[in-house]
Amino acid sequence: QKEVEQDPGPLSVPEGAIVSLNCTYSNSAFQYFMWYRQYSRKGPELLMYTYSSGNKEDGRFTAQVDKSSKYISLFIRDSQPSDSATYLCAPSSNTGKLIFGQGTTLQVKP
Amino acid sequence: DGGITQSPKYLFRKEGQNVTLSCEQNLNHDAMYWYRQDPGQGLRLIYYSQIVNDFQKGDIAEGYSVSREKKESFPLTVTSAQKNPTAFYLCASKPGGGGNTGELFFGEGSRLTVL
Numbered sequence: 001q002k003e004v005e006q007d008p009g010p011l012s013v014p015e016g017a018i019v020s021l022n023c024t025y026s027n028s029a030f031q032y033f034m035w036y037r038q039y040s041r042k043g044p045e046l047l048m049y050t051y052s053s054g055n056k057e058d059g060r061f062t063a064q065v066d067k068s069s070k071y072i073s074l075f076i077r078d079s080q081p082s083d084s085a086t087y088l089c090a091p092s093s094n095t096g097k098l099i100f101g102q103g104t105t106l107q108v109k110p
Numbered sequence: 111d112g113g114i115t116q117s118p119k120y121l122f123r124k125e126g127q128n129v130t131l132s133c134e135q136n137l138n139h140d141a142m143y144w145y146r147q148d149p150g151q152g153l154r155l156i157y158y159s160q161i162v163n164d165f166q167k168g169d170i171a172e173g174y175s176v177s178r179e180k181k182e183s184f185p186l187t188v189t190s191a192q193k194n195p196t197a198f199y200l201c202a203s204k205p206g207g208g209g210n211t212g213e214l215f216f217g218e219g220s221r222l223t224v225l
Contacts, residue, residue: 004152006152008150034213041218041219041221042218042219043114043116043200043202043216043217043218043219044153044200044214044216045216046213046214049213088152088153096204097155098214100145100152100153100154101152102150102151102152103152
């Protein structure tokens with residue numbers, strides 16, 4: 001079993017839709033949860049960063065962590081064509097080593 | 111501007127040849143990393159270095175080698191021993207030591223194709 005599982009998609013939605021991207025993980029030592037966004041042929045960039053359980057909101061993006069079920073979510077409201085990218089979840093423990101999910105490819109159609 | 115520069119962006123290699131990918135950062139970060147990205151597999155850690163003149167193997171180090179002679183530079187050599195080297199290679203850095211849980215900063219990647 002992989003430490004982090006993420007549905008690779010692709011996921012295609014119309015502009016303006018609410019998008020839900022999800023990961024599950026198996027290591028209960030994970031305390032830090034990051035979401036990276038990667039545009040085609042580019043390096044990933046940090047989108048959201050949460051610590052432990054709970055929600056964090058940043059503009060149209062909301063990151064949610066449920067440690068009891070080992071479930072990580074990223075919600076995108078009012079999705080835009082510019083949101084089309086691959087989204088990678090990346091939890092880590094106190095060691096600082098990130099474990100990346102496979103990434104979900106999202107396409108937002110105008 | 112501060113950042114991470116990877117070169118070359120695209121590289122073609124014949125089987126049996128070694129090739130070195132360059133990674134330079136001017137962010138004054140202590141820790142540097144090399145990842146490999148294949149379709150459907152996410153990012154896998156090849157090597158990392160928390161300080162100059164020291165580095166550790168990651169999860170898939172076989173067939174790769176690195177050096178860390180300067181804080182700014184962390185080149186990766188893909189040797190002929192690497193069985194399936196065609197991939198997208200990403201270099202990253204992080205402030206503080208490797209145990210820091212802060213953000214990883216990535217370069218734009220190098221795409222290696224073995225013919």
